[in-house]
Amino acid sequence: MSIKLPRAAIAAALASTLLLAGCNGDGDSNDSGDGESTSQSQGAESDGGDDSATTDGATDGGSDDGDAELTELDSDSFYETVMTAQKDAGSFKGVTTTTTGQATMTLDLESEYTDNGVAAKATTRPDAPQQISTIVVDGVMYMQADGIGVPEGKWLKFDPSDPKNAGNPLSQLMDMSDPETFFGAMDDPKHFELIGQEDVDGVAANHYNITISSETYAENLDLPAEVVSMLPPELTFDMWIDAENRPVKVTQEYEIRGQTSQVEQTYSDYGVDVDIEAPADADTVTR
Template identity: 25%
Template sequence: MFSRSRRATVLSIAALGAAGLILTGCNSSGSAPSTPDPVASESNPVASATATGAAAQIEQAAQNTAASGSAKMAGTMTTTGAGADQTAKFEGAYDFNDQSMQMEISGGLFEGTQKAEMIVIGGTSYVKMPGVIPGAEDKWIKTDIGEMTGTDIDPQQSLDSLKEMANLQEAGTETLDGVETTKYTGTMSLDEALADSGVTSTAVPKNAAADMTVWIDNENRIRQIKTESKVAGVSSVVTMRFYDFGVETDISAPPSDQVIDSQELTKGLTGGQSIPTP
């Protein structure tokens, strides 16, 4: 079986994949959150106007970010608790037009030059995790996200789930990469956000929530997202930064002889092992 720290690493990567799905997911109903924002209320019109304005700002910024066509991204992912304290770094790019994403993940259990890699093209993901999954040390693990979630990923609707944020408020300004940004804070229901993106996960309990911080630049684009959550005794902080909007990308699926299907791999696992998925 996986050690606790190794399983945490795999779960963290899966969680990052889930975050990617949230970022690229489309709210199929196109509706506002089902639960009213507690900050916005008739009894407090000033707070209501502020929250409504912040929500509109974030939603428009999400649309502008997707309209840029592509962007590079980088960030960190820290987990603490359950004997799994570790920090990983990731970097890569989104191509919203081609519905594709590519990233490399280092740190954590990936020591030295070892890196985990993730590619998402349309409704298919490929993940390569050297030394983590028995039987797939040098293979790309292929998963059909459409079959797994019952919906397709639509990067054109990128960042759409951010409109599920509640308790919104402006939190000042901050300079990121030499660019002045406005910061907004709020909360998000993890299970609802995943559900709205068509993702199901037994690892996320009902009513689990995350603290969110979003940075928006003066061109009204998302510059950074920070998500802080605690699930099953493990705390995680994921910070994802966007830059080089409109960058040229070259993302393609790995060669077929280097790919193994996740279902095929699962059949070969014994002793209660499994492949965690978002």
């Protein structure tokens, strides 16, 4: 039997497996539909972000070399350069904050590049409207949350490679949990501009403003119809890149049927030791 998850769970999975700033944040507060949507950048108004704890032995999201200079990147090599730099760091921590109307959800994330892809772990903060935890290891996602039909204390196990899950929206969305896939889909932007140098939580970074066609973005990622229906015609992102060409922040603000959503993802502690393990089989439930 294929897994049928509510939209809120899908949105949470997207946020926590990260880096899907352009497609999460709607949650279940609005039905998807034909309403007109708009997307706009938070722009230079956002020159900071949520503070993230720095772990001893890891960089704080900036350069190890205090004298390192920021390098202007061009649109042709931007995403390849940024992804190579992040992968070379090996691991990082982050914070994803999604605000829709009066509701805000913040997730703390840690992630590591491994021989088997990206491993990630994320948990909502205590004040979140719904408590959700996710783990991704070896391409398999494990989730704990209310309303997903598993006993308390157990993890829902979702394997997108299982033939039973073919065509399930979560399988397609899981493909985007890899930052390389996500950033790669943002290639060939309609607009690419260096705004200037700014400070992000003490880290010097170049601020870029990027606009991409939602149609092209959706095609590149083979997005399910449920997600495509929530996208405005264009997606505009602001990205802050440090002196080692690693992302330190990504933001987006967009409007769907009169409801404004804001998404912010910060990255810190590059190279930090992380501990990401799959739950024991006895603690998982597969549906």
